[in-house]
Amino acid sequence: MPAYSPFRNTIRNKLMLLLLLATILPIASSMVISYNSTKRSISDETIEKNARLLSLGTTNLLNYVNNINQKSLAVYNSINVPRSLYYILEHNMEDEVFPNDLSDVIANRNLLKDHLYNIYQSVSEFNQVRLHVVKQKVTYILKNDSIKLENDASLTFSGALTKTFIEPSHLGSTFGVVSMSAGTREMVFTLHRPIFRAPSDELMAELAIDVRLNVLKDLTRQLYDDGKEKFMIVDAKKNIVLSSDPDATGRLETASWLPFILSDNRKDAEGGHFAWSDGRFSGHVFYDRAVTPFMDWYLVKLTPDSHLYSAADGIARINVWVAAGFLTVAVAATLLVSLxxxxxxxxxxxxxxxxxxxxxxxxxxxxxxxxxxxxxxxxxxxxxxxxxxxxxxxxxxLANKTNQLKALQAQVNPHFLYNSLQSVGTVALQHKDQQIYSLITSLGKMMRYSMNTDESVVTLDKELDYLSAYLDLQKQRFDASLEVELDVDPAARTLQVPKMILQPLAENFFKHGFVPAEGQPAWLSVACRLDADRLLIRIEDNGKGMEPEALEALNRSIEAGESPGAGPDGGGIGLANVISRLRLHFHEDASMKLSAREPNGLEIRLEIPLDKEETAHESSDH
Known part of the structure; x- marks a missing residue:
């Protein structure tokens, strides 16, 4: 007989061991799996997010730089028109008719200053504009709304500029000319453009535009988490155009990961990412390329692993505390259960x-x-x-059998009533009572339209017929106290709309707004217009309207897709039902807005986008 073992033969110890194993193993496994899965998920999400952000930043940067380039091309505007900037440069600053008249030379120089001033004012970030006229050896410099003319032949200019290019960020200068205004020199980047005599390659002038960096900062401010991530714009020659570290702007980037981005086998890449670890940085490098004929810049974002996986580490810490709590509860529960x-x-x-x-x-x-x-x-x-x-x-x-009988009755009774109305109408016609026959016909139209459950989407023309029948009955009810106006664009009559959207809006007037008054009949107007890709429906009345607070609350409920509070007669449900079906059948951007009319009354305006009309057709077929 085997020896007795308290550990093996007591339920308490067995339950304790079983529950501890069943708790610790799943929790520990879940923590490891959750941590690794979270890291992968965060990494994938960060890669996708940064790719989108840098692509958007590159697009915005290219648009901005191309705009600056377009402003510099203003020198070529109206090249054959006298008094244009190009024309003045082409004629060496002298007037074409009176070349020996010094006053005309001065006038043309003043006109040239005006053209340069227009370029300077075209973009608020322009810090300084310089135009050097090669043959005249004259330099025009605009800064802080001031313009200066220099004839100093000792000024050094390249004189060999062959194509447009952007000089990377540097401290702004006056190109050898004494500054015209006091103040701290700013970091700028410069667009250099040669101006040639068309169609030759003769250089007539050199245009240089200094651009402040503030817009570049604004364009890239949302691309990185300041203080936790590093961001820079660096050109193909390793010059830092802009950096999240202000002290680095204008310097050369010497990081060991930069050659990997600039390497020949990656020159054609639009952007990408890679993991990097060295003594200076450990994390992920994200980059995108902004390239034009005059610029080759890279947007680079450095995300440290500590920042990238901070959320995963936080989740891991939470899991440890949760696991500890679960273990404590498990041990206590094991002891209690065993006893x-x-x-x-x-x-x-x-x-x-x-x-x-x-x-x-x-x-x-x-x-x-x-x-x-x-x-x-x-x-x-x-x-x-x-x-x-x-x-x-x-x-x-038993209830199912009863419901089947009620459903059969509900199917038979409307048809019986409709046929009976037709018989009553025939008798009225035989007795030459045209008014009764007309009213019965209108009521019959409404019943036939509402009984047809095969169609959920109909033409606007059918919907208007149903509304007309309803209004005919209301006009008979109120006699001369009601005037109805229908104004419908013929082109809109064939459009498909959800069934029963007009009558509930008109019924809203008779339920809540109709106030018959002596000397002033009630008035209801229905207008339908086709405006480009939208169907506009406007229903107006001269009823008692709504209080501003109630009207504002109702509009908020409709905009949010909520059903407004319904009264005892069901009022308030009809409006929500109409807009919800419009958004279901056509477009979620379909809108309904209620507004007060002056001096009294209410206006309901529906806007139905028609770009999903075919979808609505398919829905009705099903």
Whole structure:
């Protein structure tokens, strides 16, 4: 006989070991899997997010730089028109008719200053504009709304500029000319453009435009997390055009990851990312390329691993605390269960055996407040539920038969009423009572239209016929106290719209706004217009309108897609029903707006985008 082992033969110890293993292993595995999965998910999400951000930043940067380039091309505007900037440069600053008249030379120089001033003022970020006329050896410099003319032949200019290019960020200067205004020199980048005599390659002038960096900062401010990530714009020669570190702007970038971006096998890449680790940086490098004929810049973002995986580390810490809490609860629950579990469990097993033998009315007498007691009460409640369900099944079968009979009656009665109305109309016509026949015909149209459940989308023309029948009955009801106007664009009549959208809006007037008054009849106007890709429907009345607060609350409810509070007669539901069906059948941008009319009344304006009309057709077919 094997020796007795307390550890192997006590339920308490077995439960403790089992529950601890069942708790620790899943939680530990879940923590490891969750941490690795979170890291991968964050990494993938960050890569996708940064690709979008840098692509957007590149697009905005290219648009801005191309705009600056276009402003510099203003020198070529109207090249054959006298007094244009190009014309003045082409004629060496002298007037074509009176070349020896010094006053004309001065006049042309003043005119040239005006052209340069227009370029300077075209973009607010322009810090300084310089034009050097090669043959005249004259330099025009504009800065801070001041213009200066220099004839100093000692000024050094390249004189060999062959194409447009952007000089990377540097401290702004006056190109050798004494500054015209006091102040701190700013960091700028410079667009250099040669001006040739068309169609030759003779250089007539050199245009240089200094541009402040503030717009570049604004364009890239949202591309990185300041203080946690590093961002820079660097050109193909490793010059830093802009950096999140202000001290680095204008310097050469010496980081070891930069050659990897600029390497020949990556020159054609629009952008990308890679992991990098060295003594200076460990994390992910994201980059995108902004290239034009006069510029080759790279947008580079450095995201440290500590920032990239901070969320994953936080989740891991939370999981550790949660696991510790779960383990504490598991140990306590194991001890409690091991002490209180055995006796009530055996009693419960006895009751279950009775239920298994078919005694569904057994009285489960376990009144403890622990889990076994809860389980016992649930068993007792379950048996009562089973007995009740047996009775409900018979009642449900009887209710189904009753509902089938009601559905048959609901199908027969409307057709019977419609046919009866036709008979009454025929009798009215035989007695030459045209008014009664007209009213019965209108009522018959409404019944036939509402009974047709095969169509959920109809033409606007059918919807207008239904509305006209409804208004005919209302005009008979109110006689001369009601005037109705219909103004419908013929082109809109064939458009498909959801069924029953006009009548509820008109009915809203008769339920809530109609106030018959002596000397002033009630007035209702319905207008439908086709405006480009939208159907505009406007319903106006001269009723009592709504209080401003109630009107504003109703508009907010409609815009949010919520049903406004309904009154006892169902008012308020119709408007929400109309806009919800419009958004379902056509476009989520379909809108309804209610506004007050002067001096009194209400206007309901519907705007229905038609770009998903075919979708609506398909929905109606199904």
């Amino acid at each position: 209180l579990f055995t006796k009530p469990l055996l009693r419960l097993i006895g009751y279950v055996n009775q239920i298994e033998r078919g005694n569904l009315n057994v009285d489960i007498d376990i009144r403890s407040q622990d889990e076994i007691g809860v389980l016992a009460r649930r068993f007792r409640s379950m048996m009562q539920t089973i007995n009740n369900l047996i009775l409900k099944e018979y009642r449900l079968e």
